[in-house]
Amino acid sequence: MKIGERLKSLRKEPLVHFLVAGLLVFLVASWRGGSVDPADRTITIDAPRVSWLARQFEQTWQRPPRPAELDALIRDYVMEDVYYREAIRLGLDQDDPVIRRRLRSKMEFLAASQVESMIPDETTLQKWLDDQPARYAGKARFSFDQVWIGSAADESAATEAPKLLARLKRGESPASVGKAISLPESLDKADRADIARQFGDDFAAVLAKGQPGDWFGPVSSGYGLHLVRIRAADVEAPPKLADVRQQVENDWRAQTLTDRQARAYQTLLDGYTVKIVKP
Numbered sequence: 001m002k003i004g005e006r007l008k009s010l011r012k013e014p015l016v017h018f019l020v021a022g023l024l025v026f027l028v029a030s031w032r033g034g035s036v037d038p039a040d041r042t043i044t045i046d047a048p049r050v051s052w053l054a055r056q057f058e059q060t061w062q063r064p065p066r067p068a069e070l071d072a073l074i075r076d077y078v079m080e081d082v083y084y085r086e087a088i089r090l091g092l093d094q095d096d097p098v099i100r101r102r103l104r105s106k107m108e109f110l111a112a113s114q115v116e117s118m119i120p121d122e123t124t125l126q127k128w129l130d131d132q133p134a135r136y137a138g139k140a141r142f143s144f145d146q147v148w149i150g151s152a153a154d155e156s157a158a159t160e161a162p163k164l165l166a167r168l169k170r171g172e173s174p175a176s177v178g179k180a181i182s183l184p185e186s187l188d189k190a191d192r193a194d195i196a197r198q199f200g201d202d203f204a205a206v207l208a209k210g211q212p213g214d215w216f217g218p219v220s221s222g223y224g225l226h227l228v229r230i231r232a233a234d235v236e237a238p239p240k241l242a243d244v245r246q247q248v249e250n251d252w253r254a255q256t257l258t259d260r261q262a263r264a265y266q267t268l269l270d271g272y273t274v275k276i277v278k279p
Contacts, residue, residue: 043081045074053077108261120252126241128252135251136244138236141189142207144228146199147178151224158225161218165227168215181223189234199223 053073057065065073093099129136149164150157164177174185183198196204200222210216210230217227241248 040085043078045077049077050074118253118256120249122241125245125248125252129241129244129248133238136239136248138239139191140208140233140235141191142195142210142230142234143186143188143190143232144207144230145174145186146183146219146229147174147185147227148181148183148223149178149218149225149227152220154224158218161225161227165215165217168227168229178227183223189232199226 050070054065054070057069057073087093147164147168149161167177168174178185187195187198192204192208195207203219203221203226206219207228207230210228210233212230212233215227215229218225219228220226
């Protein structure tokens with residue numbers, strides 16, 4: 001990527017905007033005389049910092065701090081600053097995985113904070129809903145019959161399946177074709193969760209794609225092989241945006257956040273040369 005194109009890409013990234021904003025805050029703090037150098041031996045607690053400490057207390061306790069409490073908050077802040085500066089002076093922040101993870105979390109937060117404040121319009125949410133109908137589709141309920149023909153370890157079950165299926169299609173009784181097992185021979189208006197609880201996820205997944213009609217199979221379950229006939233499939237109409245708006249917005253926001261963080265990271269990564277030497 002050319003330097004000009006990279007700069008244009010950087011200007012569009014929200015994470016970079018926040019980094020620039022952070023730099024401006026740093027410069028303003030320096031101009032005001034705030035202590036930003038850990039090596040500095042002067043600790044200044046100015047009026048804005050005292051107000052911030054008071055607000056933090058009020059948010060927690062739902063009342064402003066008393067004078068003695070405010071003094072205690074200031075003393076605690078000074079103690080924290082002293083320990084912080086001494087830890088930096090001793091290099092305790094170097095190669096510390098906890099600190100690295102904390103700083104990474106803060107950088108990811110910078111990329112996320114803009115997304116969290118974004119309010120998508122109706123067109124955006126409707127497109128999200130239209131593009132992923134299966135995620136928000138109404139529950140489908142199936143009425144079906146099943147015949148168990150043997151365990152998965154029984155090779156004869158798979159071999160005999162076509163013959164047994166042909167007998168069912170000719171109209172023979174399921175009881176005369178299948179083997180005994182402690183599973184319901186039929187279920188009525190069962191949703192996917194109900195089916196999965198009794199027969200397993202793989203069995204439920206096959207039924208979810210099936211259509212009412214003749215016998216088919218074999219279909220695998222946690223118990224072995226089955227021949228199945230779907231008698232009815234009742235599928236609810238797709239929901240309107242108004243009915244699932246909050247879920248759609250939450251999903252949109254989560255995916256947008258993931259995409260934004262990935263783009264921000266890639267933009268920053270493009271500015272580095274990464275060398276890896278494996279042992």
